[in-house]
Each structure stands twice: as structure tokens, then as C-alpha cells.
Amino acid sequence: MTKIAIVDDDPISSQIVSKFLIATLDCDVKLFGDGEEFLRQLPNLPALDVLLLDIILPGMDGIELLKLLPSTLPDPPPVIMLSGQDKVDTAVEALRNGAKDYMVKPFDLVRLEKAVRNIVEMNSLKAEVKELRHQIKKEIYYSDIIASSNEMREVFNFITKVKDANVPVMILGESGTGKELVAQAIHHYGNRSQRPFIAVNCAAIPNDLLESELFGHERGAFTGAVERKEGKFELADGGTLFLDEIAEMDIAMQSKLLRVLQSKLLERVGGKESIPVDVRIISATNANISEATTAKRFRPDLYYRLSTFPIVLPPLRKRKSDIVLLADHFLKKYSAEYGKTGTEFDKGVMRAFSEYTWPGNVRELENIVQRAIIMSEGNVIRLTDIPNLSPVPLSQMDSLEPFLESLSEVPTLEQMNELIIKQALKRERGNISTVARKLNIGRATLYRMIKRFRLNEE
Ligand SMILES: Nc1ncnc2c1ncn2[C@@H]1O[C@H](COP(=O)(O)OP(=O)(O)OP(=O)(O)O)[C@@H](O)[C@H]1O
Ligand SMILES: [Mg+2]
Known part of the structure; x- marks a missing residue:
């Protein structure tokens, strides 16, 4: 419900205005006969949506009160000035001091209602924008960290x-x-x-x-x-x-x-x-x-x-939804850097990315995308532009940890792949089908790797 206050020493005028507003708007109206009275009551009032302020008042006049508002309230309400006299300089002074509107008595009640409505709408718009800003800020608050998981x-x-x-x-x-x-x-x-x-x-x-x-x-x-x-x-x-x-x-x-x-x-x-x-x-x-x-x-x-x-x-393999986001982020970043804006991933690339176990995590993803952009021809990154991302099975990764810690330098992916395949072949006594199934890779891929690492010579 819209909260309105009227400060006016003319009770008849303010009664009429109040009745009219209550009849036409969903609102609650409080009446005050002078500025001092209003200020005294202010701490007990709910936050006002609109304040109607007469200019000529006993004691402190409306303009003075208007000027006082910002120092009295952190978020002063929008003010519509009501005046018995049609004087340009008071109108200017009122508007200069932050009044939203200025009306000369006897005023058209319909116009007043419209002015109040406008202000109420503005308020809710402002609140909405504020809320949106707040949400946006939350989403991208740590703006260098790209993540959605x-x-x-x-x-x-x-x-x-x-x-x-x-x-x-x-x-x-x-x-x-x-x-x-x-x-x-x-x-x-x-x-x-x-x-x-x-x-x-x-x-x-x-x-x-x-x-x-x-x-x-x-x-x-x-x-x-x-x-x-x-x-x-x-x-x-x-x-x-x-x-x-x-x-x-x-x-x-x-x-x-x-x-x-x-x-x-x-x-x-x-x-x-x-x-x-x-x-x-x-x-x-x-x-x-x-x-x-x-x-x-x-x-x-x-x-x-x-x-x-x-x-x-958490490691990247445990937050798959970030992989896509990060890959896109690095794609945009590096394609702009290398003058290849508009570069896209070919189908299959994202899938390969999300199925891979990323032992080097985000840094590895960043390097692979960066390299692929340099390698790519035309505006497409194809599977052939990225290194063979054969998945390192999780069970293997865990058993690898003590091994990795014993190394002074982090091994390359190639070395890890070689090691894993070698171990698996040994354990399965060279049974290609079993090894392929256990490592969750195709037989063709396995043969290719065996050839590449010259494991068939052993
Ligand atoms: N969520 C992310 N959003 C954007 N970039 C990221 C994100 N996580 C990591 N990166 C980028 O990946 C690279 C590696 O990150 P960072 O150096 O912070 O890792 P680290 O955990 O400190 O690694 P190390 O243990 O090897 O030092 C950096 O280039 C970093 O900007
Ligand atoms: Mg670091």
C-alpha cells in the first residue's frame, strides 16, 4: 500500500485531497498541520512513498522543510509541492531543492492523482533496478573467477x-x-x-x-x-x-x-x-x-x-558445468588476443572437453584452448587442433597421487598417459580389449597410443 503524508495548514483542502487519493489509489494518508509537527512524528512514520507539502505554513515554511529532509532521512521521500500562489520563483526554488512536482491551488485532483501515480511507479521502478543491480553484482561479484557450479x-x-x-x-x-x-x-x-x-x-x-x-x-x-x-x-x-x-x-x-x-x-x-x-x-x-x-x-x-x-x-573434473563456461571464456579471450574473433568450437570438441579428466585443471584447459586458437584454421577449432585428450580414469588418478608427489616436476600429460597405459597393459597381461574397457577408451585409440609410446616393443 502506498504511504502518503500531507503537510498543509488548511484542513479542508487536505481532507479533500486525502479522501480523493484514498478513493482512487490503494493508499494510506496521514495529515499534519505544520512542519514542526511533521518532523516530530517522522521517526514513528513508516517509510513514505510520497510527501505533499504546502508552501505557506505556520512557523517553518514548506521550502525550509524540503531543504531539511535530506539531512533528516537517509532516503527522503519524493515531494510534490502545493502552493496557494502561482509564483515562478517559489516553483523554481522548490524544484531546485529536489521537489518532483509543483501544483498551484486550487488544483485539478485528477492531475494530482496522476502525479502521485507517476511517483509511485518511479519508486517501484527504482526498487526493481536496485534489486537487479544487486543480483548482477552477486552473479559477477568475483569477476575474474568464471564459474557456475x-x-x-x-x-x-x-x-x-x-x-x-x-x-x-x-x-x-x-x-x-x-x-x-x-x-x-x-x-x-x-x-x-x-x-x-x-x-x-x-x-x-x-x-x-x-x-x-x-x-x-x-x-x-x-x-x-x-x-x-x-x-x-x-x-x-x-x-x-x-x-x-x-x-x-x-x-x-x-x-x-x-x-x-x-x-x-x-x-x-x-x-x-x-x-x-x-x-x-x-x-x-x-x-x-x-x-x-x-x-x-x-x-x-x-x-x-x-x-x-x-x-x-575442487578439481575441474568434479565441476563439469564450469568446463563449458571456462572453455568459452578462454575462447573469447584468446581469439580476441590473436585477432581471430568469432572463432567457434567444432562439434565434438566440447564433448571431448567435458569427458576429459583435466589433471592440470583450469590451467591445462586454458593452455589447450589458447594453443588450439593458434593452430586453428578458418574460424573453427576442430578436434584435430587439440591434443589427444584420452581420459585418465579417476581410479588411476587417485592411485597416481603418491607417484606424482614423489616427482620433483609435474609430468606432462603424455607421460601420464604412457604410464597409465603401461601399468594397465602389464596388469592385464597385454589383453587389449580388457585394457581398453577398463581405461574407458576405444581399442583404436589404445592401439594408437601403444604405437606412439612404443609399448608394443616391450
Ligand atoms: N575459475 C576460473 N576462472 C577463470 N580463470 C581461472 C579460474 N581458475 C583458474 N583460472 C586460471 O587458471 C590459471 C591457474 O590458476 P591459478 O594460478 O590460480 O592456480 P593455482 O591453483 O594457484 O595453481 P598452482 O597450484 O599450480 O599454483 C590462471 O591463469 C588462472 O587465471
Ligand atoms: Mg598457484
Whole structure:
């Protein structure tokens, strides 16, 4: 129901207007004899949809009241001014101060009703637009993260919950699932976004250099320390420090890190001074860090401290609906980049994509699409433009994990395929049909692979 208030010192006029509006609109009308009375009652009134305001009032006049409204209400109602005199300058002043309409008494009631209706319609339109905006914002809120799956929706909810809280977050997930992207989203959409986001890859920096990298060093702290250098902690002050591949940090460094996190003070290498730091820590790993804790390769106290808010990014094969979306996204992105806009996937390509197990996750998909666009001729990406995506069966992937962890470098897909097929052939004593069925690939594909990997020579 539309809520209307009339402030007018002429009771007869306001009675007539009120009766007419109630008869023609679905509305509720409150009457006030002067501005002070209205302001006094205002806190007890429901949010008004329209306010009809007379200009000449005892005490404070209508224009003054109009000017006061924005400072009294966060969202002041639209105002229609009613005036006994037809004076251009008061009309101008009223409109300049935000009145939506201006009517001279005795006014045409039908016109007034129309003016009120217009405003009510505008209000609901505005509310609708606001609601739509809100929805759009929700959909594309973490705009760099392309996803539609329920699994990723949960990730989005998690980001929304933790982004403004200064709590440590640990992001777990296979390689290429988007861990760094999520870390950036937490920072960029959170309340530290105006301060730096600094990423440190603990696996890329030798452990004996990591301390100076993180905490900085004083001049002469060690050979080669010719200048004082600020560490990443100081550079990230007020912002976020992203400790990637945290499981690779050695035990000695873990203790130093823990001390800094507990005291919020650090000492540069070779320094005496305690420097206060305010840094939010986001860590990530694709290793099984809780297992590393059991195996005493990772300090449990540090682990608990960093992982109060853990989030697991599901592998791409567990969120099939994202595959299509991401493939399209990378198609648009890279075809524009390489001047091949309008490129499309040929039929069968999407299917091959969604059936594949993506051990390299989103990064692998991105690379394959990028490469296919370069390779493609005409405006079509054909199956022949993408590498042979023979599916790695899930059961095999799981048994591969310990094997993968034992490798210093991530094997290529080709190497994985070779390994899987070799194992399967051995287990099935070379029975092609059984192997093909168990690996869920065609016999022809299997023969082709055997030939390619020269497994028939063994
Ligand atoms: N949901 C997504 N939407 C768009 N791009 C994505 C998404 N997830 C990952 N990517 C892209 O895939 C690539 C790999 O992501 P990212 O570096 O965040 O993975 P990661 O989990 O940190 O991998 P690693 O463990 O190997 O470091 C990046 O180029 C990233 O932009
Ligand atoms: Mg990463």
C-alpha cells in the first residue's frame, strides 16, 4: 500500500485531497498541520512513498522543510509541492531543492492523482533496478573467477564471508584449480584492497634465502647484503601476504614464521630492531599438508594457525558445468588476443572437453584452448587442433597421487598417459580389449597410443 503524508495548514483542502487519493489509489494518508509537527512524528512514520507539502505554513515554511529532509532521512521521500500562489520563483526554488512536482491551488485532483501515480511507479521502478543491480553484482561479484557450479558457488560464499575479516585463510586444491585467483579475490574485494597484495612462492625460493625474502635484511647481514632490504612482510604492511606452496617451507623457517605471526613483530636478518607488521596471511598448497603434519614435516601449531579458515578448490573434473563456461571464456579471450574473433568450437570438441579428466585443471584447459586458437584454421577449432585428450580414469588418478608427489616436476600429460597405459597393459597381461574397457577408451585409440609410446616393443 502506498504511504502518503500531507503537510498543509488548511484542513479542508487536505481532507479533500486525502479522501480523493484514498478513493482512487490503494493508499494510506496521514495529515499534519505544520512542519514542526511533521518532523516530530517522522521517526514513528513508516517509510513514505510520497510527501505533499504546502508552501505557506505556520512557523517553518514548506521550502525550509524540503531543504531539511535530506539531512533528516537517509532516503527522503519524493515531494510534490502545493502552493496557494502561482509564483515562478517559489516553483523554481522548490524544484531546485529536489521537489518532483509543483501544483498551484486550487488544483485539478485528477492531475494530482496522476502525479502521485507517476511517483509511485518511479519508486517501484527504482526498487526493481536496485534489486537487479544487486543480483548482477552477486552473479559477477568475483569477476575474474568464471564459474557456475554449485561447488564454486560455495567458494564464492566463503570469499564473501572471510574477505573483510582479518583471519588467516588456507587454500587447498590441485595444481591449476585457481588458488592464486581466489587469494587475489579475497584481497581485492576485501577491506585491505587499497593496500598491497604480495605473493611469495615458497617453493621457488631456496629455504636459506626465504628468511631474508620474507623479513628483509640489514646491510652487511650476510655476504652480498650490500644494501638494507625490506622483506615481503614489510612490503605487504596493511595488506595481504600470499604464501604460495606453503608446504615447501622447511621446519626452521616455519618456526620463524610462527613467531612473527604470534608477536606481529619481525626482525630483519642481521637486525636488532623489532618492527611491527600488520599483514593478513593467505596460504596455499596442492600438497597434502595435514599428512605433512603427521609426518612431522610441517609444524602442527603453524598449520592450525594458518588453516583456521580452510577452503578446498575442487578439481575441474568434479565441476563439469564450469568446463563449458571456462572453455568459452578462454575462447573469447584468446581469439580476441590473436585477432581471430568469432572463432567457434567444432562439434565434438566440447564433448571431448567435458569427458576429459583435466589433471592440470583450469590451467591445462586454458593452455589447450589458447594453443588450439593458434593452430586453428578458418574460424573453427576442430578436434584435430587439440591434443589427444584420452581420459585418465579417476581410479588411476587417485592411485597416481603418491607417484606424482614423489616427482620433483609435474609430468606432462603424455607421460601420464604412457604410464597409465603401461601399468594397465602389464596388469592385464597385454589383453587389449580388457585394457581398453577398463581405461574407458576405444581399442583404436589404445592401439594408437601403444604405437606412439612404443609399448608394443616391450
Ligand atoms: N575459475 C576460473 N576462472 C577463470 N580463470 C581461472 C579460474 N581458475 C583458474 N583460472 C586460471 O587458471 C590459471 C591457474 O590458476 P591459478 O594460478 O590460480 O592456480 P593455482 O591453483 O594457484 O595453481 P598452482 O597450484 O599450480 O599454483 C590462471 O591463469 C588462472 O587465471
Ligand atoms: Mg598457484
